Amino acid sequence: MCELQKMYLLKETRGTGVAHELMKIALDYAKLYYKKCYIETLSNMIAANKFYKKYGFISLDKPYIQTAHYACDVWYIKEL
DSSP states (O other): OEEOOOOOOOGGGTTTTHHHHHHHHHHHHHHHHOSEEEEEEOTTOHHHHHHHHHTTOEEESSOSSOOSOTTOOEEEEEEO
16 A cells, blocks of 8 residues: 655646646556555645545545554545
8 A cells, every 4th residue: 555645736736737647647656566545634625635536535434554644634545
């Protein structure tokens, strides 16, 4: 399993397809070595949560594993 770390884009790049390309590159690479991809994020990052769901990430009720991201309150997993 790999963990996708947070992805931030400048406002001027949003809506240009850059996020889609970055996600595609990350997931295509991850598929070469991993079977699952995990994300931890915050519930108040509404756009990010919609973005992850758009790419097939499924919400979890609790963290899949214990990490140092103690402030995160939303967890996702995706089969690759």
